[in-house]
Amino acid sequence: MTARPATQPGHAAVAADGESDDAMLDRLQRTAFDYFLQFANLDNGLLADTTRDGAPSSIAVVGFALSSYPIGVERGWMKRTDAVQRTLASLHFFMASDQSGSAEATGYRGFYFHFLDMQRGTRVWRCELSPIDTTILIAGMLSAAAYFDADTPDETELRRLANALYERVDWLWMQHDGVTVMQGWKPECGFLHYGWEGYSEALLLYALGLGSPTHALTEQSFHAWTMTYQWENLYGTDFLYAGPLFIHQFSHAWIDFRGIRDAFMREKNCDYFENSRRATYIQRKYAILNPRSFVGYDAEHWGLSAGDGPSADARQVAGRQQAFYGYAARGLPYGPDDGTIAGSATASSLVFAPEIVLPALRALLADGVAGNVDLIHASGFNATLGEAPGKVWITTDIFGLDQGMIVLMIENYRSGQPWRLMRDLSCIRDGLRRADFSGGWLEQRPGAQP
Amino acid sequence: MTQVRPTLEDQGANPYDRERWAQVRPPAWHNPRPRACYDWLVIGAGPAGLTAARSAAALGARVALVENHLLGGVSLNYGTVSSQSLIRTSRLYAEMRDAACYGARAPTHIEVDFPLAMERMRRIRARLAHLDSAANIAALGIDLFFGTARFVSDDTIDLDGIRLQFKKALIATGSRSLLPTLPGLTEAGYLTNETVFDLTTLPASLLVIGGGPVGCELAQAFSRLGSRTVLVHDQPLFLPKEERDAAQLLSAALAQDGVEMHLNTTAVNVRMKKGKKVVEIVNDGDVATITADVVLTGIGRTPAVAGLDLEAAGVVFDTAAGIQVNDFLRTSNKRIFAAGDVCMEHMFVDTANASARIATHNALCRGRQRLSALTIPWCTYTDPEITHVGLYVRQARARGIPIKTFTVPMHEVDRALVDGGEEGFVKIHVREGTDTILGATVVGRHASEMINGLSLAMVAGIGLHTIARVIHTYPTQAEAIRKAAQACRESDRPRGRT
Numbered sequence: 001m002t003a004r005p006a007t008q009p010g011h012a013a014v015a016a017d018g019e020s021d022d023a024m025l026d027r028l029q030r031t032a033f034d035y036f037l038q039f040a041n042l043d044n045g046l047l048a049d050t051t052r053d054g055a056p057s058s059i060a061v062v063g064f065a066l067s068s069y070p071i072g073v074e075r076g077w078m079k080r081t082d083a084v085q086r087t088l089a090s091l092h093f094f095m096a097s098d099q100s101g102s103a104e105a106t107g108y109r110g111f112y113f114h115f116l117d118m119q120r121g122t123r124v125w126r127c128e129l130s131p132i133d134t135t136i137l138i139a140g141m142l143s144a145a146a147y148f149d150a151d152t153p154d155e156t157e158l159r160r161l162a163n164a165l166y167e168r169v170d171w172l173w174m175q176h177d178g179v180t181v182m183q184g185w186k187p188e189c190g191f192l193h194y195g196w197e198g199y200s201e202a203l204l205l206y207a208l209g210l211g212s213p214t215h216a217l218t219e220q221s222f223h224a225w226t227m228t229y230q231w232e233n234l235y236g237t238d239f240l241y242a243g244p245l246f247i248h249q250f251s252h253a254w255i256d257f258r259g260i261r262d263a264f265m266r267e268k269n270c271d272y273f274e275n276s277r278r279a280t281y282i283q284r285k286y287a288i289l290n291p292r293s294f295v296g297y298d299a300e301h302w303g304l305s306a307g308d309g310p311s312a313d314a315r316q317v318a319g320r321q322q323a324f325y326g327y328a329a330r331g332l333p334y335g336p337d338d339g340t341i342a343g344s345a346t347a348s349s350l351v352f353a354p355e356i357v358l359p360a361l362r363a364l365l366a367d368g369v370a371g372n373v374d375l376i377h378a379s380g381f382n383a384t385l386g387e388a389p390g391k392v393w394i395t396t397d398i399f400g401l402d403q404g405m406i407v408l409m410i411e412n413y414r415s416g417q418p419w420r421l422m423r424d425l426s427c428i429r430d431g432l433r434r435a436d437f438s439g440g441w442l443e444q445r446p447g448a449q450p
Numbered sequence: 451m452t453q454v455r456p457t458l459e460d461q462g463a464n465p466y467d468r469e470r471w472a473q474v475r476p477p478a479w480h481n482p483r484p485r486a487c488y489d490w491l492v493i494g495a496g497p498a499g500l501t502a503a504r505s506a507a508a509l510g511a512r513v514a515l516v517e518n519h520l521l522g523g524v525s526l527n528y529g530t531v532s533s534q535s536l537i538r539t540s541r542l543y544a545e546m547r548d549a550a551c552y553g554a555r556a557p558t559h560i561e562v563d564f565p566l567a568m569e570r571m572r573r574i575r576a577r578l579a580h581l582d583s584a585a586n587i588a589a590l591g592i593d594l595f596f597g598t599a600r601f602v603s604d605d606t607i608d609l610d611g612i613r614l615q616f617k618k619a620l621i622a623t624g625s626r627s628l629l630p631t632l633p634g635l636t637e638a639g640y641l642t643n644e645t646v647f648d649l650t651t652l653p654a655s656l657l658v659i660g661g662g663p664v665g666c667e668l669a670q671a672f673s674r675l676g677s678r679t680v681l682v683h684d685q686p687l688f689l690p691k692e693e694r695d696a697a698q699l700l701s702a703a704l705a706q707d708g709v710e711m712h713l714n715t716t717a718v719n720v721r722m723k724k725g726k727k728v729v730e731i732v733n734d735g736d737v738a739t740i741t742a743d744v745v746l747t748g749i750g751r752t753p754a755v756a757g758l759d760l761e762a763a764g765v766v767f768d769t770a771a772g773i774q775v776n777d778f779l780r781t782s783n784k785r786i787f788a789a790g791d792v793c794m795e796h797m798f799v800d801t802a803n804a805s806a807r808i809a810t811h812n813a814l815c816r817g818r819q820r821l822s823a824l825t826i827p828w829c830t831y832t833d834p835e836i837t838h839v840g841l842y843v844r845q846a847r848a849r850g851i852p853i854k855t856f857t858v859p860m861h862e863v864d865r866a867l868v869d870g871g872e873e874g875f876v877k878i879h880v881r882e883g884t885d886t887i888l889g890a891t892v893v894g895r896h897a898s899e900m901i902n903g904l905s906l907a908m909v910a911g912i913g914l915h916t917i918a919r920v921i922h923t924y925p926t927q928a929e930a931i932r933k934a935a936q937a938c939r940e941s942d943r944p945r946g947r948t
Binding site: 126128186187188189192193194197198226227228229230231232233234236238241243267289291292314316319320321323333334335336 | 548550551553685686694695698699702705706714732734735736843844847848852853854855856857859861862870872873875877882937938940941
């Protein structure tokens with residue numbers, strides 16, 4: 001395997017405009033962080049899914065916010081007491097929320113509906129009770145509990161609530177009558193009748209679900225899920241295949257997968273971090289190959305992932321009839337791909353391959369801004385649909401998930417703080433061990449430097 | 451629900467259908483005088499039955515072949531040949547509309563002539579019917595009987611009052627369209643993949659129930675011909691048995707062709723309103739209705755075991771799974787074998803033929819050929835085509851086999867670019883650390899042709915390293931296979947750290 005990048009690199013690199021890499025990253029991270037300050041409901045601690053008018057809250061965005069507040073405190077972007085109060089508002093809300101599972105409840109069996117009304121905190125859009133979004137929410141709660149360790153009434157209460165909410169999640173119930181975890185549940189129809197298949201962001205879900213001290217998933221569930229993995233050689237590189245970049249990133253926002261391996265990765269002499277590094281390079285290679293001849297794809301403009309994109313009518317592009325997909329999980333090599341790049345996904349690969357991500361970020365910054373939205377924080381941009389050469393189509397809305405990934409992954413690169421907070425949690429260690437992970441920091445005692 | 455088979459009169463005065471029927475069910479046919487006892491009595495004259503009868507006749511056996519409807523079975527008369535023909539026409543219309551993608555000027559006004567497409571289909575069926583004609587069968591020395599067979603004992607059948615005795619028999623009665631138990635469907639009327647080819651005019655709108663191979667093929671074809679087509683499927687992806695990437699590529703292709711797709715959706719009832727069929731559908735608890743002129747069901751096929759009185763012969767069967775056979779295709783009655791759709795999970799013409807050859811060999815030559823030894827490829831004839839052979843990754847992993855996949859997207863292949871068929875891939879699965887092919891999936895415009903080379907390699911034990919050394923004509927789409935083989939060879943070369 002290739003030597004991996006350090007998480008605390010020297011920040012000596014300086015661009016032509018005189019801004020160092022660290023200063024650039026600080027600027028990007030701060031801009032993303034500000035989303036959580038601007039789009040929160042301070043009364044209930046809910047965060048808006050997007051900047052769109054009337055957007056509901058996404059429970060996953062709340063999770064990202066809860067993990068971002070400690071970063072904000074450490075970086076001096078917010079006061080610790082403010083962070084504690086915002087976190088407590090969220091935790092109190094979820095603890096007291098309607099868990100009846102009715103059509104307008106907030107959750108059921110410790111899980112929560114994907115989207116909630118920003119004011120009332122009740123289910124909207126007839127959305128599903130979402131195990132993966134609940135996972136991200138709980139990860140945020142647990143990282144907050146790990147960070148706010150002071151012996152004060154508020155921080156003690158914060159830790160108590162976070163642990164209680166984690167322990168309330170009935171992970172085992174979400175296995176339903178199958179082995180692997182279901183993708184959701186609705187009051188109208190019960191469990192969605194399909195589970196997770198193939199490598200995905202569910203890695204974090206299984207770690208938390210298996211580590212639960214109260215309602216743990218069966219060990220067989222993880223084994224059964226990994227049975228659906230596909231180890232592929234694509235463009236000359238071996239990797240655990242998944243098309244969209246976010247799949248290779250989300251779980252890594254919280255868990256440091258360097259050097260720890262489950263049975264699958266032992267068999268392949270790899271680990272999930274190294275796999276994400278390879279996936280990042282494959283994304284770049286795909287953009288260089290640019291098989292669908294989109295405008296603007298090159299070595300510094302790459303990153304197909306879930307996000308917003310144009311919903312334009314199909315049209316001829318490079319001799320093909322090209323459809324445009326709006327919000328979609330774009331991926332390679334089979335698509336969907338309509339020429340839309342997710343700049344936040346490029347940024348969120350920083351920790352895996354800084355040597356190619358930093359130049360890409362500088363290129364995206366140099367490409368300029370459109371209105372108040374730049375190419376990195378926007379959900380997606382598309383040069384093929386630019387109204388004129390050099391112009392790009394760009395989303396007008398900012399998505400909270402993207403900002404959360406930028407904040408956490410840049411921090412993992414800069415200091416490793418989100419990883420460090422989670423690494424010392426017994427539930428994470430237990431969950432990973434029950435998933436048959438071993439090696440690396442899992443063999444060291446909590447608090448030790450890996 | 452009962453399915454009624456069409457009669458010649460149902461076909462109208464179409465000369466091509468009359469020509470076909472004259473071959474596969476001659477109106478003036480007289481059954482031969484039965485012999486005292488047949489070495490090999492074959493029930494069902496579809497692909498499996500015809501193959502078994504011919505193989506046995508070539509061995510010098512006294513053969514009786516019994517058919518209750520038409521020689522050639524569903525494949526020739528209502529199924530594969532018909533759909534392939536219509537698919538070809540629909541592809542042409544799709545390419546005409548996309549002419550600009552091929553550097554051509556699109557015709558200014560493309561008008562679909564559905565009767566013309568159906569006439570071509572009937573002409574092709576009629577031509578192929580000559581190959582399986584009653585006269586040709588009889589000329590091989592096979593006693594061909596038309597009539598309805600049922601067992602009366604373990605070595606005798608009744609054929610409309612005539613007794614035929616056998617030393618060995620083969621049941622090759624095939625399969626029938628499986629119908630959804632949908633309230634109101636019978637009253638509203640519906641088509642199956644067998645009856646849809648009786649249409650004389652193109653329906654303005656068509657609702658297809660079932661996203662398996664048949665449903666997807668016909669949905670795409672009718673959408674390309676101009677029907678507003680809705681496809682309802684109760685699973686999260688089409689083609690549930692296939693690899694996820696293949697199913698997702700198919701979804702994209704269907705969307706491109708204008709098919710309105712409803713995945714995870716169940717049709718729950720049908721009613722008529724102002725001459726249209728109104729179908730209620732449910733998706734994750736959300737109810738909606740779709741209105742269509744025609745409802746087509748394509749949810750699969752079920753073994754044709756009804757009416758055979760299999761109990762009288764001591765043949766164990768299940769109405770869902772069909773006739774129970776062992777690996778040698780022998781039933782619970784040691785005299786009686788089965789082949790094709792009536793006993794197999796894989797309901798394909800080629801597999802039916804292969805199983806018929808095995809059964810005939812085992813029955814008449816004391817053979818010990820095993821069904822499980824077959825390497826079975828299959829194809830869904832959408833555009834792009836989706837083919838598979840051997841193990842899927844999940845199957846290999848479930849068996850504890852370390853597996854690695856060499857993937858070549860079709861956009862890496864020059865010929866695919868030239869042909870305008872870049873959507874697709876070749877995935878070849880090998881036992882990790884070796885070049886032994888365990889399975890493969892090919893998605894592409896000519897995937898059904900490409901998979902045969904991989905099937906041959908698997909049967910002959912040819913590994914990817916050898917394939918990498920084989921010169922593949924350039925440019926061809928099969929070059930994708932060589933590229934995958936080359937990637938395997940390079941991957942297995944000793945090298946330093948990367």
